[in-house]
Amino acid sequence: MTISLYAWGTPNGRKISVALEEMELPYVVRPVNITKDEQFDPDFLAISPNNKIPAIVDPAGPDGQPISVFESGAILLYLGEKTGKFLPASxxxxxxxxxxxxxxxxxxxxxxxxxxxxxxxxxxxxxxxxxxxxxxxxxxxxxxxxxxxxxxxxxxxxxxxxxxxxxxxxxxxxxxxxxxxxxxxxxxxxxxxxxxxxxxxxxxxxxx
The missing domain is CATH 1.20.1050.10 (Glutathione S-transferase Yfyf (Class Pi); Chain A, domain 2)
Incomplete structure (x- = not known):
C-alpha cells in the first residue's frame, strides 16, 4: 500500500523522500506549501500537530492499521523499523x-x-x-x-x-x-x- 508523504522541498522533506526511495517503499507526495501557510491547515494539523513538515500516513501500519507519523527523525526510525533496512537489529x-x-x-x-x-x-x-x-x-x-x-x-x-x-x-x-x-x-x-x-x-x- 502507498504511503502519503506530506512535505515541501526542504532538507527535512528530502530526508524522507531519500529514505523512501532507498527502502523501495511506494509513496505519493502530498505537497504542503509552507510559503502559503498550508502547514496550519486543520487537516494537516491532525497528523502533524507541531505544524511542521514532513509527516507521513502509512495505511499499512502496525497490525495492518493506518498510522500517521510526524517529525523527520521519528519518521526515519519508523521506516527503518518497518522495513528492517538502514537500522541495525542489534x-x-x-x-x-x-x-x-x-x-x-x-x-x-x-x-x-x-x-x-x-x-x-x-x-x-x-x-x-x-x-x-x-x-x-x-x-x-x-x-x-x-x-x-x-x-x-x-x-x-x-x-x-x-x-x-x-x-x-x-x-x-x-x-x-x-x-x-x-x-x-x-x-x-x-x-x-x-x-x-x-x-x-x-x-x-x-x-x-
Whole structure:
C-alpha cells in the first residue's frame, strides 16, 4: 500500500523522500506549501500537530492499521523499523545510528538553518551578529562530521537512516556558506551518496 508523504522541498522533506526511495517503499507526495501557510491547515494539523513538515500516513501500519507519523527523525526510525533496512537489529550496532541521528536533529539542522535565516532574511544589524554566532557553530559541526567520516565510510559505520538525515542538510551547504572542499571527508561521503540511484530519485522527487 502507498504511503502519503506530506512535505515541501526542504532538507527535512528530502530526508524522507531519500529514505523512501532507498527502502523501495511506494509513496505519493502530498505537497504542503509552507510559503502559503498550508502547514496550519486543520487537516494537516491532525497528523502533524507541531505544524511542521514532513509527516507521513502509512495505511499499512502496525497490525495492518493506518498510522500517521510526524517529525523527520521519528519518521526515519519508523521506516527503518518497518522495513528492517538502514537500522541495525542489534543494540550495539544501532547505538551509533541513533547517536548520529540525534546529532543531526539537535545540531546539524537547527544551526545551519539559522545561518540560512540570517543570511537571507535578517536585517543588516541582526545579520552581522547572527551570521557570526551561527556560522561558527555550523562550521564546528561540519568539522565534527568530517572527523567522524575520516574514521568510517558512513557516519554510523554502515549506510543508515543517520546518513539520510544528515545528507538532507549537507545538501544545503552552499546556503550555509560552507565549501565542502574544506571538509574532504564530508565531500567524499556526500559525492558517494549522490551516486546512489535511490538518493538521486529522492532528491529528484517533486516535493513542491
Amino acid at each position: 543494540l550495539r550496532d544501532r547505538v551509533p545510528v541513533l547517536e548520529w541521528l540525534m546529532w543531526q536533529m539537535g545540531g546539524f539542522g537547527p544551526m545551519p538553518g539559522q545561518v540560512h535565516h540570517f543570511a537571507a532574511l535578517a536585517s543588516e544589524d541582526d545579520k552581522r551578529y547572527g551570521l557570526k554566532r551561527f556560522s561558527t557553530e555550523t562550521r564546528r559541526l561540519y568539522s565534527v562530521l568530517d572527523a567522524r567520516l575520516g574514521k568510517t565510510e558512513y557516519v554510523a559505520g554502515k549506510l543508515s537512516i543517520a546518513d539520510f538525515a544528515i545528507l538532507g542538510w549537507a545538501w544545503r551547504h552552499e546556503r550555509h556558506k560552507v565549501d565542502l572542499a574544506e571538509y574532504p571527508n564530508v565531500k567524499r561521503w556526500y559525492d558517494m551518496l549522490f551516486e546512489r540511484p535511490g538518493v538521486k530519485r529522492g532528491f529528484d522527487a517533486k516535493l513542491d
